Amino acid sequence: MIDNIKYTLIGFFVLIFQWMLGDLFSIYDITPNFLVIYIVYVGLTSSQLRAIWLGFILGFIIDALTATSMIGISSLALSLVGYLAGVFHDRIVRIPVIMQYLLYTGFIIVFFIITVLISFQDSQWTVGNIVFLILLPKTLYTLGILSGSFILLRVGAD
Amino acid sequence: MSPSVSPLSRYKPLVNLLTALAVSLAIIGSNGTPLFNQARALIMESAAYLYVPIRWIESISTIQKDYRELQQEHIKAQIELNKFKTLVYENQRLKNMLGFKGEKSFQVIPANVLSDVGSYTMNSLTVDQGSQDGVELLSGVVDAKAQLVGKVVALSQNTALVQLVSDKNFRVSVREMRSRDVGILSFTLSKGYVIQDVPKNAEVIAGDSVVTSGFSDIFPEHIFVGWVSDISPVVEDYVKSVQVDLATDFNRLEEVFILK
Known part of the structure; x- marks a missing residue:
């Protein structure tokens, strides 16, 4: 119970940080997503169920606060990322470091594929432009921040 | 076992x-x-409370500077206004002579920007005026210089979410001031802000001003949008696209004005 409250409060802190200060980290309109980093962290270090439902709730709130179309897409994507990260809960320390980072990249790509590609389905932008100018830069930027955070928090280390 | x-x-x-x-x-x-x-x-209403202390500190620190700037702007605007009043009177008199109907009038609701989100996927900002203050869905929003900012897409009692012109789903009917050609302005990844489907014989040149056309219930006409920056070659033999530099500086928006 206490863990639930703790992770939820931290989640809301991350959400407020993303909402109020996310733009400060923007480089050429590419903003990292701190929520996906947090959900991956919860999935790997806490529990799969918590990651799924925290992802759902935080995703819905951030969409309600910022999205101009397709509200609910972030909750869908973050729930899925929470589930995928939770699959490796307790197992992540036994996986080689390179594989760990490939997994993290996969989690982030799954999130951005869902949020970016679906929200752009009705735009006139080509898939190549969306992938190379938005999806990949966002993924790499978020991965960079995730890597730094996880090294500091010793996620995946024995 | x-x-x-x-x-x-x-x-x-x-x-x-x-x-x-x-x-x-x-x-x-x-x-x-x-x-x-x-x-x-x-959710929007609850989140807006987070900004109350921040806005208070910001307003205390900038109020003196803002007041001086506003005084200067006010004097300049008053001189301009006197000029325009004469022109409006003359224009109205001529329109009456020709039998034109009157233009739509609108009210302006000032609002502070609480937060903004800018990225390729979505561009929106939250302001501290909501349905209780008379804001309605799909109201147009302009900045302090009456330049186009966006439109209201979601409302709570005390806040409103504004979709910016730079959002990928935003479309607005605009008019090129000199040639009087009309088109739809939207954002494209490859060319930026573009007026699509402008007739190939339209006499548009770089530097021309672009304003709203007034062909919608959201924006009245003559709201300044920006300047023509480039004109693409004719596409499909009968139309061309015109690239536009927006006048509004979205990074410096602190107050906006909602048109009602």
Whole structure:
């Protein structure tokens, strides 16, 4: 119970940080997503169920606060990322470091594929432009921040 | 003997995931319904309280400087206004002589910007005026220089979410001031802000001013949008696209004005 409250409060802190200060980290309109980093962290270090439902709730709130179309897409994507990260809960320390980072990249790509590609389905932008100018830069930027955070928090280390 | 795991607990995470996905899809499907709008308004309203202390500190620190700037602007604007009053009177008199109908009038609601989100996927900002202050859905929003900012797409009692011109889903009917050609302005990844489907014989040149056309209930005409920056070659033999530099500086927006 206490863990639930703790992770939820931290989640809301991350959400407020993303909402109020996310733009400060923007480089050429590419903003990292701190929520996906947090959900991956919860999935790997806490529990799969918590990651799924925290992802759902935080995703819905951030969409309600910022999205101009397709509200609910972030909750869908973050729930899925929470589930995928939770699959490796307790197992992540036994996986080689390179594989760990490939997994993290996969989690982030799954999130951005869902949020970016679906929200752009009705735009006139080509898939190549969306992938190379938005999806990949966002993924790499978020991965960079995730890597730094996880090294500091010793996620995946024995 | 190892304890047996019930099938239900084995599939518990998967069942939870499927439930979360199903609810998410239901939310996506119910976008825009009254119940959904109420839930969204509640979240926006609650989040706006986070900005109260920040706005208070900001306003205290900048109020003196803002006041001086406003005084200067006011004097300049007053001189301009006197000029325009004469022109409006003359224009009205000529229109009356020709039998034109009157123009739509609108009110202006000033609002402070609480937060903004800018990225390729979405561009929006939250302001501290809501339905209680008379703001309505799809009201146009301009900045202090009456330049186009966006439109209201979601409302709570005391806040409103504004979709910016730079959002990928934003479209607005605009008019090129010199040639008087009309087109739809939208944002494209490859060329930036573009007026699509301008007739190939339109006499548009770089530097021309672009304003709203007034062909909608959201924006009155003559709201300044920006300047023509480039004209692409003719596409498909009969239309060309005109690239536009927006006048509004979205990074410096602190106050906006909602048109009612």
